[in-house]
Amino acid sequence: MQPATATLAADGGRVTLSGDWVLAQAPALAGQVERLRPRLDASTVLDASGIGRLDTAGATLLLRLGEDAGDTARLDGLGAHQRELLDAVARAVHAPAAAPPRPNGVVELLANAGKAVENFWHDLIELVGFVGLILSELAGSVWRPRRWRVTSLFFHIEQTGLNAVPIVALLSFLVGAVVAFLGATILRDFGATVFTVELISYSFLREFGVLLTAIMVAGRSGSAFTAQIGSMKAREEVDAIRTMGLSPVQVLVLPRVLALLISMPLLSFLAMIAGIVGGAMVCVYVLDISPGMFMYRLQEMTQARHFWVGMVKAPLFAFLIAAIGCLEGFKVSGSAESVGAHTTSSVVQSIFVVILVDALAAIFFMEIGW
Amino acid sequence: MSETVIEVRGLRNQFGEQVVHEDLDLDVRRGEIIGVVGGSGSGKSVLLRSIIGLNRPRAGTVRLFGEDMARVSAAQRHAIEQRCGVLFQNGALFSSLTVAENVSMPLIERRGLPRTLIDRLAALKIGLAGLPPEAGAKFPSELSGGMVKRAALARSLALDPDILFLDEPTAGLDPIGAAAFDQLILTLRDSLGLTVFLITHDLDTLYTICDRVAVLSQRRVLINAPLAEVERQDDPWIREYFQGPRGRAAEHAALAAKRT
Ligand SMILES: Nc1ncnc2c1ncn2[C@@H]1O[C@H](COP(=O)(O)OP(=O)(O)OP(=O)(O)O)[C@@H](O)[C@H]1O
Ligand SMILES: [Mg+2]
Numbered sequence: 001m002q003p004a005t006a007t008l009a010a011d012g013g014r015v016t017l018s019g020d021w022v023l024a025q026a027p028a029l030a031g032q033v034e035r036l037r038p039r040l041d042a043s044t045v046l047d048a049s050g051i052g053r054l055d056t057a058g059a060t061l062l063l064r065l066g067e068d069a070g071d072t073a074r075l076d077g078l079g080a081h082q083r084e085l086l087d088a089v090a091r092a093v094h095a096p097a098a099a100p101p102r103p104n105g106v107v108e109l110l111a112n113a114g115k116a117v118e119n120f121w122h123d124l125i126e127l128v129g130f131v132g133l134i135l136s137e138l139a140g141s142v143w144r145p146r147r148w149r150v151t152s153l154f155f156h157i158e159q160t161g162l163n164a165v166p167i168v169a170l171l172s173f174l175v176g177a178v179v180a181f182l183g184a185t186i187l188r189d190f191g192a193t194v195f196t197v198e199l200i201s202y203s204f205l206r207e208f209g210v211l212l213t214a215i216m217v218a219g220r221s222g223s224a225f226t227a228q229i230g231s232m233k234a235r236e237e238v239d240a241i242r243t244m245g246l247s248p249v250q251v252l253v254l255p256r257v258l259a260l261l262i263s264m265p266l267l268s269f270l271a272m273i274a275g276i277v278g279g280a281m282v283c284v285y286v287l288d289i290s291p292g293m294f295m296y297r298l299q300e301m302t303q304a305r306h307f308w309v310g311m312v313k314a315p316l317f318a319f320l321i322a323a324i325g326c327l328e329g330f331k332v333s334g335s336a337e338s339v340g341a342h343t344t345s346s347v348v349q350s351i352f353v354v355i356l357v358d359a360l361a362a363i364f365f366m367e368i369g370w
Numbered sequence: 371m372s373e374t375v376i377e378v379r380g381l382r383n384q385f386g387e388q389v390v391h392e393d394l395d396l397d398v399r400r401g402e403i404i405g406v407v408g409g410s411g412s413g414k415s416v417l418l419r420s421i422i423g424l425n426r427p428r429a430g431t432v433r434l435f436g437e438d439m440a441r442v443s444a445a446q447r448h449a450i451e452q453r454c455g456v457l458f459q460n461g462a463l464f465s466s467l468t469v470a471e472n473v474s475m476p477l478i479e480r481r482g483l484p485r486t487l488i489d490r491l492a493a494l495k496i497g498l499a500g501l502p503p504e505a506g507a508k509f510p511s512e513l514s515g516g517m518v519k520r521a522a523l524a525r526s527l528a529l530d531p532d533i534l535f536l537d538e539p540t541a542g543l544d545p546i547g548a549a550a551f552d553q554l555i556l557t558l559r560d561s562l563g564l565t566v567f568l569i570t571h572d573l574d575t576l577y578t579i580c581d582r583v584a585v586l587s588q589r590r591v592l593i594n595a596p597l598a599e600v601e602r603q604d605d606p607w608i609r610e611y612f613q614g615p616r617g618r619a620a621e622h623a624a625l626a627a628k629r630t
Contacts, residue, residue: 334511
């Protein structure tokens with residue numbers, strides 16, 4: 001490939017162009033063209049007979065060179081096909097759209113803060129509305145077994161429940177062991193190591209079992225719901241469902257919500273057991289509390305209400321996570337980036353809401369003396 | 371005879387039990403516009419994907435510019451890929467970039483080009499593809515079906531490729547747009563010496579711009595020849611394709627256009 005050159009001949013009235021005017025040469029050519037432009041005038045003749053290959057990038061640069069020289073600047077010696085290309089390019093070329101002016105930084109910061117607050121408020125209203133929609137659709141289909149989507153329901157139970165068993169169990173087991181270590185270290189100073197049993201059972205039954213599960217489920221399943229529904233939305237699949245006279249909430253949302261309502265309590269139960277087993281391991285092997293002693297204290301000192309305090313929260317969290325996950329999915333617009341943004345938002349929102357509700361519940365149960 | 375730029379030999383593609391291609395041969399010469407036709411599901415898109423290396427064939431070789439695509443080094447492969455422009459059947463535009471950004475992206479990746487030139491080139495490709503200037507700022511989800519095709523064409527032209535692979539470029543274009551598209555391809559071929567691999571169901575396009583037509587049927591290329599020769603073939607599918615009411619109408623139109 002010959003390097004392209006544009007040289008201004010000695011008499012100043014004639015510019016000789018040579019070489020291949022193609023994209024590969026464009027970086028070097030662009031500089032030459034810009035340098036040459038101010039020296040051209042209406043009478044300059046552009047001699048293009050030396051040009052070898054010409055592509056659209058080269059043609060663009062040629063036109064740029066001819067721009068200032070005006071119509072009278074003649075392009076001599078172009079082949080018929082190259083002339084044709086140049087004409088096609090000239091017809092197609094239009095100024096690139098000007099970038100919108102950038103607002104100043106402080107104003108932008110304030111505007112963004114305002115937008116964020118407003119979005120938060122809108123999200124909240126939308127979530128409440130969506131929860132209402134789910135409940136009304138649920139009420140509408142509960143008495144009509146024909147509308148139940150059993151296959152879809154079981155599929156989602158498998159995805160969100162069964163497949164999450166190993167990770168939830170492992171995580172709870174480890175956290176249980178950590179809590180036991182932590183408790184033992186402090187309680188040893190008071191010679192009250194044996195209370196570690198209560199520490200583990202209380203914390204896992206009331207809080208950790210369900211909270212750990214909720215966080216795992218939000219990260220695993222809530223995000224999956226958003227991504228699934230979001231990419232369906234982006235590809236107009238949701239619209240297709242609607243045009244078939246079906247309700248997207250019924251087809252897509254109800255099976256997911258119900259599946260989580262069923263699998264979350266089961267997973268929470270599993271997490272409680274795994275956490276207590278993890279704690280028990282530490283007690284038995286590190287703290288010299290015998291297994292019999294552990295079981296005895298567990299049975300004697302821990303009342304069943306602690307279990308129920310934890311358990312009632314599971315369906316509530318499940319509903320919130322599923323609703324947020326699905327709603328964020330429906331908010332997706334067009335692009336792949338939007339799917340990503342809403343998936344992130346779905347996980348952040350669900351974990352935030354879960355912890356918020358958990359804190360409120362803790363205050364509530366404390367006030368009623370449970 | 372001029373140099374062969376695409377050479378496919380003994381290609382076999384299979385998905386599970388389903389054999390899509392078997393012992394398929396195809397040659398495309400430099401500077402020619404080859405039209406690939408075949409029924410829906412006959413494996414045209416899969417053939418395209420195999421040629422550009424997105425689909426690893428079960429057997430057979432694909433040579434692009436004389437290089438065996440299965441054996442070349444990564445750097446060579448990259449260089450060859452830069453000489454190919456591809457328009458996918460469904461556009462495959464990057465949904466999170468605007469049309470102008472979609473078109474500029476390959477140019478930016480090349481490095482060394484000044485930003486102003488990139489913007490100008492992107493605007494030019496958008497114009498060449500027949501889109502209005504405002505379309506550059508739009509996101510793919512805001513485009514109509516035909517505009518998606520045009521934007522995808524603009525992107526495939528971005529690097530001024532040597533071979534252009536087009537998967538049903540005129541599907542979804544209005545007839546005026548489709549005719550303008552045909553002219554554009556002809557102009558580019560004549561002035562740039564472009565080789566065009568064109569999958570199409572558009573008989574008008576076939577009659578107007580294709581130098582040769584490859585018919586894909588029964589898992590292989592039945593015939594790869596100038597249109598007149600293809601039409602004379604004694605194959606039931608080919609006869610129905612070209613002698614059906616639509617085929618005849620397109621032929622008349624093409625003849626009439628040539629006479630005037
Ligand atoms: N990734 C894949 N996995 C399994 N089967 C596939 C895959 N891609 C294509 N096929 C099958 O290969 C066959 C050929 O598909 P291809 O997309 O090439 O058809 P086509 O000729 O382009 O049709 P159309 O004109 O409708 O675009 C089809 O039967 C399709 O189902
Ligand atoms: Mg196809």
